[in-house]
Amino acid sequence: MGIGGSVDFKRWPLGHFAELGAEISACRQGTLFICGSIAEEEEALNLQKMIFQRGGAAEVVTRLSIQEAFAFMKEGDLYIGNDTSLLNIAGSFGTSAIGLFGTTPPLTYVPAIHPVLSPNPVLKGKEAMTAISPQSVLSYLRQNQLVGFI
Template identity: 30%
Template sequence: KKNVDIYLNALEQNKRWLEDSNLSSQTNIAYPQNNSKNNNQIIIGIGSSGPTKKWPTENYIELIKGINNKNIKFYLAGGNNEIENQIANKIINELKDNRIESLCSLSIEEIMPIINSSKLYIGNDTGFMHLSAGLNIPAIGLFGDTPLSYANYTKNIIPIIPKNFKTVGHNSMAMNQITIDQVLNEVRKFI
C-alpha cells in the first residue's frame, strides 16, 4: 500500500508536467500535440526494482514480434541505468526496427506525455505501470514475484501471473514462467 500511495500522490505533479509545453524542445522525442490516446503507441515496461521482478528480455523481443502490427510504435520504459539501457539496446539491436525507441535516458517528466498519449502499457510491475494505470492507460502487469495486492487498487491494471499459479508473492521467483502467449492473449483485447 505504501508504494501505491507514493505513485498515486505523484500523479498530481505528473499532470502538471503533462501540461508543460517546453518538454518537446528538451529531447529528440516526437511528443504528441494533444492528450488524445494514440491507438498506435505502446509502452513496454522493461525496468524493475530487482532482477526477480524482470520478465526475460528475449520474451519482450518475441512479444513485439508477436504483436505483428506495423502501425504500432513501441517505447521501452526503464530507468537510466546500465542494466536497463542494456536491455533496451538488446531489444532494439535484435529487432532492428525504427518503430522501437528507448525512453531510458529520459526523466519521468519527459516520459509522462508519452505515457499519457499511449494506448497500452505492457511490462513488469514498475513505477511506469502504476503511472500508466493512474493516467487511465490499461496496464498489463507481469506479476511473477510481486503480490497481486499491488494491482488490486485499480481496474486499469490487468495482472498476469504464471499459468497454474493461484497467486504470487515476494519470493515466488516465477517471472520466467509467464508465457508470451499469455501476454499476447491479453494484448489482443486492446489492439
C-alpha cells in the same frame, strides 16, 4: 514496454519481451517503445536489436525526466511491463497497462492495470516470471480486446 524492475525477480526475460515486441510490431501500426531508466539503456538497446532480428521495430526511451515520463505514459495506448513505477503511472492515467506478476501480488487499485500472472503459483522468483509466456500476454490482449488486438 517497460523492462525495468527494482529487483531481478520482478523482471520478465528479455527474450520474452523480444518475442512479444516482434509480434506486436507485426500486428499493430504505430511505434513500439522500450522504456527504462538510463541504467537500463544498454539492455534496452540489446532488446531493440533482438526485436529487429525478429522482423520487428522499436524505439528506446531511457532518458526521460520524471515529468517527461508521466507525460509519456499518459499519451500511450498500451503499456506492458514489470511491476514498476511506470506500470503504476500508466494505469493511474487510465492507459491500459498489462502488469506482469510472477511472485508479487497483482495490483488492483485501478481498473486500467490488467494483471497477467504466472501460470504456476508454486513457482517463485525469476522462475515465476519466466513462466509467463509471450503467447499468454498476446492471448490476454486479444481476449480482452485491448487497443485493437483481436
